[in-house]
Amino acid sequence: MANPRFPASYVAILSEMLKDYGQPADSVLATVGLSSEYLDQPDASISDQQLRQLLQLASRLSDDPALGLNFGRRLTLTSHGVLGYALMSCNDLISALDLLMKYYRLLMSSAMLTLEEVDDHIVIEHKNLGPDLMNPNFDEEIFSAGIVTAVKQLLHRDSLPMELYFAYPEPAHGDEYRKIFNCSINFDQNRNAIKLPNSLLQEKPEFANPSMLKIYQQQCDKLLARLDDNADLSSSVRRMLVAENSGFPKLEAMAEKFHMSPRTFRRRLQEEGSSFQKISDEVKRQLAEDYLRNSNFSIDTIASLVGFNDISNFRRAFIRWTGESPANFQKKHRP
Structure with missing residues (x-):
């Protein structure tokens, strides 16, 4: 598992907001295994899952549709x-x-x-x-x-x-x-x-x-x-695929980059509840959606950029990911 990823100061800000909304911050923190004493520690940090749970609770308790905006604007540099x-x-x-x-x-x-x-x-x-x-x-x-x-x-x-x-x-x-x-x-x-x-x-x-x-x-x-x-290995694989400029490598090639045998690489991802195919599809989908929204590339070119040599295979994959064709997605999401 990856280490906690967010500074505890984010939770302190969210706690103050809960107080402003008339909600008991301490009891809300306790629901995700946190306490005010822990947050006072200089190097305290929380996981993405804990922050997600707190934001969900704050959204429900505050009934503030602009919670995201109000939370973001309280995030000072310090x-x-x-x-x-x-x-x-x-x-x-x-x-x-x-x-x-x-x-x-x-x-x-x-x-x-x-x-x-x-x-x-x-x-x-x-x-x-x-x-x-x-x-x-x-x-x-x-x-x-x-x-x-x-x-x-x-x-x-x-x-x-x-x-x-x-x-x-x-x-x-x-x-x-x-x-x-x-x-x-x-x-x-x-x-x-x-x-x-x-x-x-x-x-x-x-x-x-x-x-x-x-x-x-x-x-x-x-x-x-x-x-x-x-x-965690899943996050590292995802970052490497996003940064890869020479196409999408096969599982064996990616395993070699992490100095693992394909079998060990596959098992490690499975232990994290993921797979190389799943991560690769997530990255391909995100890149494809970004290209379709923001570039003037043809669909043929976008298919190639996200690792598909055959546009029909790309079209089938995109429909499986999003429920619509690349052409329809592009038409809906570009001005």
Whole structure:
């Protein structure tokens, strides 16, 4: 099993929110095996399953449809532990964003961020590589509110000249988005992203400190190495497949990368309740959906990019994964 993946400060924030909602935080924590005393420990952390259970409970008890947004905007830089302090120590915003891309797995081990520069702006996009915390829309609310809060704190600004894009229809609590973000909000888009002007990239964080940055980066490197050492095999295989640039390797080739025999590799994944085929299909599906939403590639090209030499095999697999053909999916999810 992988080590806990989230700082306990996230739970402390959620506990405060529960109190605001008039709910007994201690009894809620106890339902997932946590206590206030444990959360007070400097290195306390929790598993993704515990955070998921707490968010589900908080959502039910609070009856707050905007819980994801409100939780995300309370995630201050210091709540992210050493990575938060590293971001505050950067010389400019672009350095902080590059650092966030590199170490984002310390905050969310099953996700990644991408940064794209287009003309006079940058686009920050969040990609989930594993199970959702709650559901895709709720998770995107946490991500977008958390990133916006971080950038505001770094630059000591109350508001940002930005645009937000969400790949889902406007929810019933859409007015909360406009109230919280105070910017242009676009729903039914082809991806979930935050757009910021290039003019912000050279702005200097209030607490920039190059000498402390080196110390914090060293600590982040150690934490990342520990995360990789203790990650379950399924997560490591998933990350390797996502990063693979030369197509999708066969089970035997992947086993060799992990210095295991195919039999041992297969058994280890089975012990974790998974299989190489299952992980490979999950990654192929996610990449295929991303390409169909966000690229101008033909379906033939996308089939090849996700490891299918025969487009008819890709079409059958995609229908099995999603219940619809690639062409129909593309038509529904692209503007």
